[in-house]
Amino acid sequence: xxxxxxxxxxxxxxxxxxxxxxxxxxxxxxxxxxxxxxxxxxxxxxxxxxxxxxxxxxxxxxxxxxxxxxxxxxxxxxxxxxxxxxxxxxxxxxxxxxxxxxxxxxxxxxxxxxxxxxxxxxxxxxxxxxxxxxxxxxxxxxxxxxxxxxxxxxxxxxxxxxxxxxxxxxxxxxxxxxxxxxxxxxxxxxxxxxxxxxxxxxxxxxxxxxxxxxxxxxxxxxxxxxxxxxxxxxxxxxxxxxxxxxxxxxxxxxxxxxxxxxxxxxxxxxxxxxxxxxxxxxxxxxxxxxxxxxxxxxxxxxxxxxxxxxxxxxxxxxxxxx
Numbered sequence: 001x002x003x004x005x006x007x008x009x010x011x012x013x014x015x016x017x018x019x020x021x022x023x024x025x026x027x028x029x030x031x032x033x034x035x036x037x038x039x040x041x042x043x044x045x046x047x048x049x050x051x052x053x054x055x056x057x058x059x060x061x062x063x064x065x066x067x068x069x070x071x072x073x074x075x076x077x078x079x080x081x082x083x084x085x086x087x088x089x090x091x092x093x094x095x096x097x098x099x100x101x102x103x104x105x106x107x108x109x110x111x112x113x114x115x116x117x118x119x120x121x122x123x124x125x126x127x128x129x130x131x132x133x134x135x136x137x138x139x140x141x142x143x144x145x146x147x148x149x150x151x152x153x154x155x156x157x158x159x160x161x162x163x164x165x166x167x168x169x170x171x172x173x174x175x176x177x178x179x180x181x182x183x184x185x186x187x188x189x190x191x192x193x194x195x196x197x198x199x200x201x202x203x204x205x206x207x208x209x210x211x212x213x214x215x216x217x218x219x220x221x222x223x224x225x226x227x228x229x230x231x232x233x234x235x236x237x238x239x240x241x242x243x244x245x246x247x248x249x250x251x252x253x254x255x256x257x258x259x260x261x262x263x264x265x266x267x268x269x270x271x272x273x274x275x276x277x278x279x280x281x282x283x284x285x286x287x288x289x290x291x292x293x294x295x296x297x298x299x300x301x302x303x304x305x306x307x308x309x310x311x312x313x314x315x316x317x318x319x320x321x322x
Contacts, residue, residue: 002316004292004300006298007299007300007303009303010306013268013292013295013297014180015294015297016264016266016292017294017297019299019303019306020075020078020308021074023303024078027080029081030049031048032047033047036093036119036120038119040105040107042103043104044095045100046093047071047092048089048090049084049091050080053087053089057088058130058131059131059134060088060091060128060132061136062120062121063076063091063092063137064135064136064138064144065095065139066140067188067192068098070092070100071094075138075296078311079136082312086315088134096108102202106205107233107234108199110226110230110242111143111166111246112245112246112248113246114151114152117144121135132322133156133157134158135157136160136163137160138164139163139269139295140166142162143162143246144248145165146165146255147246147251149251150248150254150255153254153257154257158258158321158322159257159258159321161260161318162259163314165248165263167247167248167274167275168249169243170244171273171274172274173221173222173223173243176222181268184268184269184295188222189222196225197213197217208232208233223239227239252282253281253282254282255284256284258284258321259284260286260288260317261285262288263287263288263289264293264295265290265291268294288313293309296310298310
């Protein structure tokens with residue numbers, strides 16, 4: 001049985017969520033950047049780490065970050081360093097526009113858009129035919145990955161791990177718009193709005209969205225952003241339809257590869273009603289629910305000597321599924 005025991009001053013869900021973002025030391029990682037061209041003329045920036053080990057170990061771990069995350073996200077830097085210690089090669093696929101470069105098309109990414117990830121995974125398998133491929137995804141990226149696994153059953157992936165995926169998008173959109181969680185929404189929304197405003201400089205976004213650039217700043221919630229931008233750009237009637245069609249929970253019963261899903265019951269980005277029932281899980285899924293952990297937190301030890309449980313647990317799972 002895997003146990004997570006936060007220290008006395010780390011039991012609060014908001015401390016669990018905020019501590020890594022505010023206080024975890026940045027790790028200087030020497031990454032190699034691959035510019036991956038997509039069929040629609042756009043591109044992804046994919047950051048490789050420990051690529052020199054690729055021929056020795058022949059194990060590649062593909063990482064997917066959360067909403068507005070990047071190679072600078074503490075959880076990405078942490079897992080990359082932990083994977084290197086076990087001699088895995090890792091590569092982070094930035095969602096469109098998240099690496100710091102403005103992408104070429106008016107499209108970005110969303111919680112259910114699996115096309116780019118499928119293209120990238122197919123490319124890796126073609127380039128590194130003899131390597132085993134694993135996937136680890138966080139938050140929004142976790143929802144995307146679980147949907148991908150349930151919809152497509154890609155045989156290129158040997159095992160997968162999802163951490164703090166929302167699973168039911170509408171519930172999460174409403175949860176993050178309540179109480180203290182609005183602090184997280186404000187931070188994420190600010191970045192989304194800046195990214196959308198930048199698109200107005202390069203594309204006729206008013207023609208796509210029906211609103212002027214100055215109106216973008218008036219968006220007050222993630223759900224409103226999904227109504228204004230995501231739904232219109234990706235052919236959904238509304239944010240509600242987007243949430244219904246792209247929530248990963250409905251796809252879990254179809255997953256056929258070994259998959260670990262890690263969730264915290266005190267995650268401020270969601271409610272217990274986000275979580276699947278036993279009968280919704282395929283036999284390939286191991287669902288681990290923890291009383292504490294916050295959103296992508298899971299910090300043990302103390303405030304002055306933190307230990308990052310997620311990295312230890314994920315490495316253990318991958319090792320057992322080699």
